Amino acid sequence: MAAVKETIDTVAKLETYEHGFVTDIAMEFAPKGLNADIVRFISAKKNEPEWMLEMRLAAYERWLTMEEPDWAKVHYQKVDYQDLYFYAAPKKKDGPKSLDEIDPELLRTYEKLGIPLREQEVLAGVVGAPKYAVDAVFDSVSVITTFKDELKKSGVIFCAISEALREYPDLVRQYLGSVVPVSDNYFAALNAAVFSDGSFVYVPPGVRCPMELSTYFRINAENTGQFERTLIIADKGAYVSYLEGCTAPQRDENQLHAAVVELVALDEAEIKYSTVQNWYPGDAEGKGGIYNFVTKRADCRGVRSKVSWTQVETGSAVTWKYPSCILRGDDSVGEFYSIAVTNGAQQADTGTKMIHLGKNTRSRIISKGVSAGKSSNTYRGLVSAHAKATGARNFTQCDSLLIGKTCAAHTVPYVESDTAKAQFEHEATTTRLSEDQLFYAMQRGLSQEEAVALLVNGFVRDVLQELPMEFAVEAQKLVAISLEGSVG
Amino acid sequence: MLSIKDLTVSVDTKTILKGLTLDVPAGEVHAIMGPNGAGKSTLGYALAGRPNYQIKGGSVTFNGEDLMDKDVHERAAAGLYLSFQYPLEIPGVPALTFLRTALNAQRKLRGEAEMSAPDFLKRVREVAKTLKIDMDMLKRPLNVGFSGGEKKRMEVLQMTLLEPKFLILDETDSGLDIDALKVVSDGVNALRAPDRGMLVITHYQRLLDHIKPDRVHVLVAGRIVRSGGPELALELEANGYDRYVGEAA
Numbered sequence: 067m068a069a070v071k072e073t074i075d076t077v078a079k080l081e082t083y084e085h086g087f088v089t090d091i092a093m094e095f096a097p098k099g100l101n102a103d104i105v106r107f108i109s110a111k112k113n114e115p116e117w118m119l120e121m122r123l124a125a126y127e128r129w130l131t132m133e134e135p136d137w138a139k140v141h142y143q144k145v146d147y148q149d150l151y152f153y154a155a156p157k158k159k160d161g162p163k164s165l166d167e168i169d170p171e172l173l174r175t176y177e178k179l180g181i182p183l184r185e186q187e188v189l190a191g192v193v194g195a196p197k198y199a200v201d202a203v204f205d206s207v208s209v210i211t212t213f214k215d216e217l218k219k220s221g222v223i224f225c226a227i228s229e230a231l232r233e234y235p236d237l238v239r240q241y242l243g244s245v246v247p248v249s250d251n252y253f254a255a256l257n258a259a260v261f262s263d264g265s266f267v268y269v270p271p272g273v274r275c276p277m278e279l280s281t282y283f284r285i286n287a288e289n290t291g292q293f294e295r296t297l298i299i300a301d302k303g304a305y306v307s308y309l310e311g312c313t314a315p316q317r318d319e320n321q322l323h324a325a326v327v328e329l330v331a332l333d334e335a336e337i338k339y340s341t342v343q344n345w346y347p348g349d350a351e352g353k354g355g356i357y358n359f360v361t362k363r364a365d366c367r368g369v370r371s372k373v374s375w376t377q378v379e380t381g382s383a384v385t386w387k388y389p390s391c392i393l394r395g396d397d398s399v400g401e402f403y404s405i406a407v408t409n410g411a412q413q414a415d416t417g418t419k420m421i422h423l424g425k426n427t428r429s430r431i432i433s434k435g436v437s438a439g440k441s442s443n444t445y446r447g448l449v450s451a452h453a454k455a456t457g458a459r460n461f462t463q464c465d466s467l468l469i470g471k472t473c474a475a476h477t478v479p480y481v482e483s484d485t486a487k488a489q490f491e492h493e494a495t496t497t498r499l500s501e502d503q504l505f506y507a508m509q510r511g512l513s514q515e516e517a518v519a520l521l522v523n524g525f526v527r528d529v530l531q532e533l534p535m536e537f538a539v540e541a542q543k544l545v546a547i548s549l550e551g552s553v554g
Numbered sequence: 555m556l557s558i559k560d561l562t563v564s565v566d567t568k569t570i571l572k573g574l575t576l577d578v579p580a581g582e583v584h585a586i587m588g589p590n591g592a593g594k595s596t597l598g599y600a601l602a603g604r605p606n607y608q609i610k611g612g613s614v615t616f617n618g619e620d621l622m623d624k625d626v627h628e629r630a631a632a633g634l635y636l637s638f639q640y641p642l643e644i645p646g647v648p649a650l651t652f653l654r655t656a657l658n659a660q661r662k663l664r665g666e667a668e669m670s671a672p673d674f675l676k677r678v679r680e681v682a683k684t685l686k687i688d689m690d691m692l693k694r695p696l697n698v699g700f701s702g703g704e705k706k707r708m709e710v711l712q713m714t715l716l717e718p719k720f721l722i723l724d725e726t727d728s729g730l731d732i733d734a735l736k737v738v739s740d741g742v743n744a745l746r747a748p749d750r751g752m753l754v755i756t757h758y759q760r761l762l763d764h765i766k767p768d769r770v771h772v773l774v775a776g777r778i779v780r781s782g783g784p785e786l787a788l789e790l791e792a793n794g795y796d797r798y799v800g801e802a803a
Contacts, residue, residue, distance in 0.1 A: 503644060506641070507644070509602050
């Protein structure tokens with residue numbers, strides 16, 4: 067009986083990560099390792115303006131002097147940066163991109179992932195189904211961006227950042243690195259030196275972006291790091307909702323993903339940024355999986371501007387990620403809604419920073435951590451108020467749910483205020499998934515897996531509700547799949 | 555319908571039920587009465603398959619099938635319903651979602667088609683009305699912040715919707731005022747049927763004024779020490795359990 071159960075669990079685990087396949091495709095690599103020539107190589111590949119190369123080289127020089135941060139509650143085999151490919155791209159002919167020119171193998175990959183790259187496929191869906199535009203990033207490059215023309219009609223620019231550097235260099239130059247400077251941290255400096263692609267969004271004043279924008283990141287090649295760079299600018303009174311998704315093949319070695327995301331919200335602009343992160347988490351013993359070392363930051367630069375981060379983090383072997391808001395404009399608002407699920411040997415150290423600089427700025431943090439297996443899940447957050455941030459308010463709620471007896475949850479909140487006129491609230495709970503609740507649900511007819519999924523989805527419900535409707539269902543399933551085999 | 559023979563159950567290292575034998579035929583309502591610690595709730599939990607309730611001996615068949623061989627949810631799908639003395643709170647899961655998930659999980663296990671959302675809602679509305687449950691309450695997370703009486707009414711709502719073949723009511727009267735007791739027992743009585751059996755576990759005779767049993771069993775120290783008609787409950791009310799506790803010891 068026990069042996070049968072074990073077999074079932076093993077099989078269930080093997081099938082848990084359904085995106086673990088590898089695409090066999092002709093690739094072009096830069097030589098392994100990192101030096102100034104590799105940085106020049108990447109910049110040349112992208113036909114970048116000279117100032118960009120200078121910024122990259124400066125970042126590289128800076129990176130050489132920095133040390134990998136070790137304050138997070140994660141332990142991992144350090145990356146050998148000289149044994150990595152920093153550039154890997156599917157081979158393609160030069161010239162304008164159209165679907166016909168994309169390797170059919172690549173198209174099949176996205177089909178398998180359920181990501182619509184053909185605009186008519188999106189349209190062919192259910193009548194009334196909302197459209198969303200996709201930028202598909204495969205290893206180091208963006209392979210296609212859909213609905214570009216339709217978006218352009220309303221003035222919205224949505225394209226690969228490499229393309230934006232060529233087409234809209236002044237706009238990129240004005241904002242790139244203005245939220246996350248090259249010297250910000252070790253991984254941000256590395257990213258600035260070697261980033262190869264990512265998405266660029268600009269929404270002009272007063273425009274409400276007519277559809278959801280999304281980017282799907284896929285790491286495919288072996289021994290390759292992915293360094294994408296995303297820059298989103300919502301001009302005065304603009305609104306945009308953006309979603310990113312990520313998957314990777316199942317591999318025995320660890321792979322590095324070091325992204326930088328910068329958001330700029332001008333006066334009365336609003337940006338909603340959602341992430342469904344499902345990188346390969348490694349096996350139950352901790353072999354393989356993605357190192358997800360990401361810097362995400364929003365600058366609420368304008369008055370009454372607003373940025374909401376929503377993240378559903380179920381993948382990656384190690385996560386180091388703190389999507390933050392600088393609340394610079396008076397009356398600006400920052401929100402952070404997070405679900406972090408860890409199972410097996412996964413380690414997550416994630417949270418946010420809400421930096422209150424302007425008057426009457428408000429922020430809200432809702433974090434739901436779910437740990438199972440032998441995993442470790444840490445919430446780390448900073449809420450701070452500058453002396454001028456009178457009337458600043460924050461509400462933080464951190465809830466942790468433990469499944470089983472071998473996992474861990476930690477909550478590390480930092481609160482700093484330089485004004486007596488700020489009001490910060492912090493609530494935190496840690497609970498174990500209750501055997502009694504499970505038994506109760508099972509007595510009503512739910513199997514153990516169904517009962518766990520129902521209870522966990524109840525636990526994370528407040529955050530799921532913040533996701534765009536069409537992704538909330540997907541995220542709900544993902545949470546359930548990630549926890550399969552976590553009990554009993 | 556439910557046939558328990560020589561059932562011995564232990565929790566951790568302590569033996570609670572010590573060779574309990576009981577038969578409940580279809581269509582009958584049997585009451586289990588006994589002093590605190592006699593093993594009344596343990597019987598309900600063991601029948602439902604609660605983890606850590608180890609079956610050390612004996613057998614239980616339900617409609618001729620071995621009940622103890624089945625997992626908790628399989629017993630539920632086979633038609634066994636345990637109404638909890640202290641119904642659990644399920645944060646973040648609206649009562650309606652919980653009910654529909656449970657109902658369809660059971661139907662799936664039995665190889666039946668799922669009930670559609672409109673049919674389900676129509677049915678819930680009917681039942682909720684008779685139990686004086688506001689539909690708005692069903693949109694709230696199950697049992698979270700509900701009063702004792704509301705929780706017990708939710709238990710009856712669930713059993714009415716799930717249409718089990720056999721009901722175990724564990725101290726259903728605890729925490730109920732007279733009005734709530736009436737609503738709850740009316741709900742339970744409405745479920746009495748020739749093809750349905752019930753086991754009513756209670757400490758006090760009060761509940762049996764409302765849900766009239768066909769048979770009454772006295773459970774003391776893990777065994778049935780006396781069985782009789784409804785008059786046995788009245789005798790217990792008058793004289794207490796002392797006599798039987800003495801006999802068992």
